[in-house]
Amino acid sequence: MVDQKIDPEIVDSTTAIETALSALWEKAREASLLISTLRDEKKSLLQRIEDLEEDVKQSHNDAILKQTAIEQLRIELTEHSSGSKTLVVNGMSEDEKREFEHKLKTIISKLDQYLSP
Numbered sequence: 001m002v003d004q005k006i007d008p009e010i011v012d013s014t015t016a017i018e019t020a021l022s023a024l025w026e027k028a029r030e031a032s033l034l035i036s037t038l039r040d041e042k043k044s045l046l047q048r049i050e051d052l053e054e055d056v057k058q059s060h061n062d063a064i065l066k067q068t069a070i071e072q073l074r075i076e077l078t079e080h081s082s083g084s085k086t087l088v089v090n091g092m093s094e095d096e097k098r099e100f101e102h103k104l105k106t107i108i109s110k111l112d113q114y115l116s117p
Contacts, residue, residue, distance in 0.1 A: 066114050073114070077107050 080103055092100065 070111065070114050073107055073110050077104075077111075080104065080107070 080100070
């Protein structure tokens with residue numbers, strides 16, 4: 001009969017190797033999950049950055065349009081104001097006064113609309 005005694009040192013080293021490999025496998029699995037989570041989070045954050053950059057561009061364009069409209073209204077107001085001085089000097093009829101008053105109210109309401117948040 002062959003002696004089938006296994007050296008205890010071999011059993012101990014095999015168990016130690018199995019334990020170390022098991023711990024290493026668990027760490028690798030945790031790292032893999034963390035990497036996957038971080039990739040998903042990065043993707044989400046990059047999308048959020050794109051959305052915010054688009055919002056900033058849109059807000060900037062809106063501000064430019066409003067500024068242009070305000071400048072146009074100022075020009076109109078200046079033109080109406082300079083024209084009204086001539087009318088006042090020459091005298092206005094009641095209809096002209098009402099029309100002028102209506103135009104001024106319209107311009108002021110447009111300015112208020114563009115200046116309000």
